[in-house]
Amino acid sequence: MPAVTRQEFRDAMARLGAAVNIVTTDGPAGLGGLTVSAVCSVTDDPPTLLVCLNRGSPQNRLFKDNGVLCVNSLAPGQEALSTRFAGRSAEADMLERFSHASWGLLSTGSPVLDGATVSFDCRIAEVVERGTHSVVFAEVEAVRQGAASRGLIWFSRDYHPIGA
Amino acid sequence: MPAVTRQEFRDAMARLGAAVNIVTTDGPAGLGGLTVSAVCSVTDDPPTLLVCLNRGSPQNRLFKDNGVLCVNSLAPGQEALSTRFAGRSAEADMLERFSHASWGLLSTGSPVLDGATVSFDCRIAEVVERGTHSVVFAEVEAVRQGAASRGLIWFSRDYHPIGA
Numbered sequence: 001m002p003a004v005t006r007q008e009f010r011d012a013m014a015r016l017g018a019a020v021n022i023v024t025t026d027g028p029a030g031l032g033g034l035t036v037s038a039v040c041s042v043t044d045d046p047p048t049l050l051v052c053l054n055r056g057s058p059q060n061r062l063f064k065d066n067g068v069l070c071v072n073s074l075a076p077g078q079e080a081l082s083t084r085f086a087g088r089s090a091e092a093d094m095l096e097r098f099s100h101a102s103w104g105l106l107s108t109g110s111p112v113l114d115g116a117t118v119s120f121d122c123r124i125a126e127v128v129e130r131g132t133h134s135v136v137f138a139e140v141e142a143v144r145q146g147a148a149s150r151g152l153i154w155f156s157r158d159y160h161p162i163g164a
Numbered sequence: 165m166p167a168v169t170r171q172e173f174r175d176a177m178a179r180l181g182a183a184v185n186i187v188t189t190d191g192p193a194g195l196g197g198l199t200v201s202a203v204c205s206v207t208d209d210p211p212t213l214l215v216c217l218n219r220g221s222p223q224n225r226l227f228k229d230n231g232v233l234c235v236n237s238l239a240p241g242q243e244a245l246s247t248r249f250a251g252r253s254a255e256a257d258m259l260e261r262f263s264h265a266s267w268g269l270l271s272t273g274s275p276v277l278d279g280a281t282v283s284f285d286c287r288i289a290e291v292v293e294r295g296t297h298s299v300v301f302a303e304v305e306a307v308r309q310g311a312a313s314r315g316l317i318w319f320s321r322d323y324h325p326i327g328a
Contacts, residue, residue: 009211043295047173131207
């Protein structure tokens with residue numbers, strides 16, 4: 001049986017809902033941030049999540065070299081910020097990209113987004129390369145729950161608010 | 165800085181929304197199926213997703229031994245089925261568990277859930293063990309899109325329908 005085509009796979013994946021996250025990093029290699037929906041919990045011992053990052057992105061190396069990242073799961077109202085961080089951006093534009101929101105710090109120095117539904121500040125423990133993407137295993141050093149009781153989901157190629 | 169506790173991590177993860185999926189397998193090692201929210205896209209070349217499976221589950225070995233799985237992403241109305249597949253179940257009860265829905269086949273022989281929003285029939289390519297969980301990389305051999313234009317999300321420890 002022939003494998004499914006890329007387009008068939010993408011069309012099918014569009015129907016598997018996922019939280020919208022802006023994943024950030026900062027450190028000796030520089031400041032970075034991009035929108036990622038491929039984030040999931042791996043284990044709570046030690047608390048670990050994984051993030052799939054495109055190897056074709058100029059930012060891929062930034063995350064690995066800094067060795068830290070923060071997953072900021074977005075709230076309704078942050079759609080424009082998500083779209084801003086989803087585009088490819090030259091290094092010189094990174095500060096401009098970040099200037100459209102307020103950011104704090106927790107443990108690793110990676111930017112923590114004000115108003116996010118929840119943020120996970122992490123240290124990278126392992127990277128598994130798989131095809132076009134790096135699967136980054138990250139141990140959670142600190143969490144911050146935002147005031148928002150709602151989340152933002154990407155489904156059928158559109159944003160959907162969720163929760164009470 | 166002390167690491168976050170398991171409970172803090174779980175409470176934070178409850179705020180990162182995720183699709184509700186029933187992941188199934190069948191083959192020489194036997195029939196299996198359980199509810200999993202930790203599923204995400206890895207790469208479209210070749211089309212690959214990953215599933216995080218608890219190593220403490222008796223079913224963990226079943227998936228690895230069969231070498232195949234199907235990710236069935238649920239639609240609104242399938243909440244009771246999700247709850248049924250979320251519980252631990254003795255091997256003898258597995259057929260009973262499956263008897264509460266209709267199933268088809270695509271490529272690998274793993275059960276494909278009728279009425280799912282989308283199903284990904286996969287062959288396991290690699291397993292990375294990480295703490296309490298196995299991260300299963302699976303190459304997609306076939307997909308089936310259901311008639312439902314809505315999905316089912318787990319967020320704040322509750323089900324939420326999503327989509328038009």
